[in-house]
Amino acid sequence: MAASACRVLLVYPAFFGETFWNYSEVCKLLGARYTAAPLGLITVAAMLPDSWQVRLINRNTEELTEADIAWADMVMTGGMLLQQADTLDIIRRSQEQGKCAVVGGPDVTSSPHIYSGADFMVLGEAEGVIDKFTAAWEAGERSGRFEAEKFAIDVTKTPIPRFDLLKFDHYLYVGVQYSRGCPFTCEFCDIIELYGRVPRAKTNQQMLAELDRLHELGYRGHVDFVDDNLIGNKKAVKAFLPDLARWAKDRDYPFEFSTEASINLSDDTELMSLMRDANFFAVFVGIESPDPETLRLMRKKQNTRRNIAESIHKIYSYGMFVNAGFILGFDSEKESVADTMVELIEEAAIPLCVVGLLYALPGTQLTRRLEKEGRLHPQHDVFTPGDQCTHGLNFEPARPLREILLDYKNVLERVFDPVTYAKRLDRMISMLDRSGRPQELHRDDLRGKFGSMEKVHRIMSGLPAREVFWKTLTFSVKNKPAVMNSLLMLMAVYLHLGPYSRYAIGAAERRLAALDGPDLVPAVAAE
Numbered sequence: 001m002a003a004s005a006c007r008v009l010l011v012y013p014a015f016f017g018e019t020f021w022n023y024s025e026v027c028k029l030l031g032a033r034y035t036a037a038p039l040g041l042i043t044v045a046a047m048l049p050d051s052w053q054v055r056l057i058n059r060n061t062e063e064l065t066e067a068d069i070a071w072a073d074m075v076m077t078g079g080m081l082l083q084q085a086d087t088l089d090i091i092r093r094s095q096e097q098g099k100c101a102v103v104g105g106p107d108v109t110s111s112p113h114i115y116s117g118a119d120f121m122v123l124g125e126a127e128g129v130i131d132k133f134t135a136a137w138e139a140g141e142r143s144g145r146f147e148a149e150k151f152a153i154d155v156t157k158t159p160i161p162r163f164d165l166l167k168f169d170h171y172l173y174v175g176v177q178y179s180r181g182c183p184f185t186c187e188f189c190d191i192i193e194l195y196g197r198v199p200r201a202k203t204n205q206q207m208l209a210e211l212d213r214l215h216e217l218g219y220r221g222h223v224d225f226v227d228d229n230l231i232g233n234k235k236a237v238k239a240f241l242p243d244l245a246r247w248a249k250d251r252d253y254p255f256e257f258s259t260e261a262s263i264n265l266s267d268d269t270e271l272m273s274l275m276r277d278a279n280f281f282a283v284f285v286g287i288e289s290p291d292p293e294t295l296r297l298m299r300k301k302q303n304t305r306r307n308i309a310e311s312i313h314k315i316y317s318y319g320m321f322v323n324a325g326f327i328l329g330f331d332s333e334k335e336s337v338a339d340t341m342v343e344l345i346e347e348a349a350i351p352l353c354v355v356g357l358l359y360a361l362p363g364t365q366l367t368r369r370l371e372k373e374g375r376l377h378p379q380h381d382v383f384t385p386g387d388q389c390t391h392g393l394n395f396e397p398a399r400p401l402r403e404i405l406l407d408y409k410n411v412l413e414r415v416f417d418p419v420t421y422a423k424r425l426d427r428m429i430s431m432l433d434r435s436g437r438p439q440e441l442h443r444d445d446l447r448g449k450f451g452s453m454e455k456v457h458r459i460m461s462g463l464p465a466r467e468v469f470w471k472t473l474t475f476s477v478k479n480k481p482a483v484m485n486s487l488l489m490l491m492a493v494y495l496h497l498g499p500y501s502r503y504a505i506g507a508a509e510r511r512l513a514a515l516d517g518p519d520l521v522p523a524v525a526a527e
């Protein structure tokens with residue numbers, strides 16, 4: 001039976017409040033409205049029947065009006081925990097206008113009870129249930145719950161995302177996905193719960209067809225492989241990267257890539273060479289803690305039995321800078337954690353660090369353990385505006401909360417001090433070997449704007465401790481021109497990180513003040 005017409009409004013929910021991740025000052029500087037484009041929804045869009053009309057609204061970049069909702073037969077929405085409040089609002093608004101609200105994505109998959117008011121719930125990876133959902137709609141059903149079998153989706157059948165729905169000039173970068181799942185066992189991680197521990201990768205041809213599509217549509221610049229661990233299946237990615245490198249070279253390097261990878265990337269020189277040849281410029285690595293015992297207990301064994309700083313320096317020697325994640329609040333943390341964490345960040349020379357408070361995400365091993373131990377806060381899975389930097393520790397920690405918050409404040413103050421940041425940037429730049437790389441960004445790459453006199457002036461005039469940043473900049477202009485793009489980008493990022501770190505410090509101070517207050521105000525309510 002041929003599918004009938006249906007108008008689908010895809011609405012990507014807003015991330016409310018200040019977050020580490022929105023890089024608002026960088027967006028302003030480059031004229032973008034938000035960092036990343038919504039890859040999940042445009043992938044779902046590609047799975048819908050051809051006869052269905054689809055529009056996309058990203059609430060982080062544009063308004064959702066009554067007229068938009070009035071146009072639609074159904075509104076599809078959903079996202080991560082940080083988007084929970086807006087997702088619920090979109091569902092409410094759609095239903096108030098008499099429209100069917102469909103919710104999918106990671107947060108509803110982990111916490112379906114929160115979204116029980118939606119008309120349809122699509123849980124798990126969409127490929128596994130979308131056909132059943134569309135058939136139900138065609139049959140006249142207007143509510144239901146569809147759940148994909150876990151970890152069973154064959155991603156080699158996933159269609160090319162509808163990149164044509166994106167307004168490229170709204171974003172700093174566009175994401176693509178090569179694989180899902182990660183072989184490791186980190187206790188706090190929800191990726192292995194949502195996507196499994198056996199990474200599933202797309203075919204080389206399929207992945208290059210996605211990049212071809214982006215290229216045909218005229219996009220140039222930064223492309224992020226959103227995989228939670230690109231090197232989860234090393235054999236597959238090593239077979240893919242040479243094809244990617246050839247593809248990029250044949251087209252005169254239209255894209256520069258970033259991704260996330262586990263730290264064992266640094267043990268594999270072949271893999272780092274392949275990534276360098278394919279034009280990867282940045283990798284996010286989860287370091288989490290400086291303490292080997294804490295790493296062992298959180299089941300992040302891949303970070304133990306190694307010199308972490310040397311591992312990071314090795315990645316720098318392949319021309320990729322490292323952004324890293326750190327977390328405070330683990331049970332086994334020592335009193336010295338603030339000092340050892342700052343020392344590691346300094347020794348490794350990682351300018352851009354996400355330092356957050358441990359958050360028990362729904363459905364994780366950590367949450368299950370804390371639940372058994374009776375330590376989870378009620379409402380632990382209900383979002384409050386902010387992120388893990390301002391609203392972590394949704395459980396009773398083993399160390400006194402006061403000590404953790406004081407340590408957290410201490411780490412933020414030292415790591416994001418402008419002089420300290422500038423000096424780490426200087427040391428990182430001295431280790432970053434960009435020889436043998438294309439020296440220029442593609443002429444249509446948005447990040448090329450960083451190099452204009454006007455933007456350099458705006459970056460420098462916005463930075464505190466200007467003389468330290470100037471020294472690094474002038475040294476690089478003369479001696480290391482190949483690192484200029486990375487350098488200017490990380491300087492511009494400080495325009496966001498400096499104010500954001502002060503905001504996160506303020507949030508920690510308010511939590512500390514609430515602990516001292518006569519009527520112990522709940523921490524989240526105080527913010």
Ligand code: SF4
Pocket residue numbers: 182183184185186189190191192228229262286
């Ligand atoms: S390495 Fe990253 S993606 Fe893999 S289990 Fe650990 S936190 Fe999750």
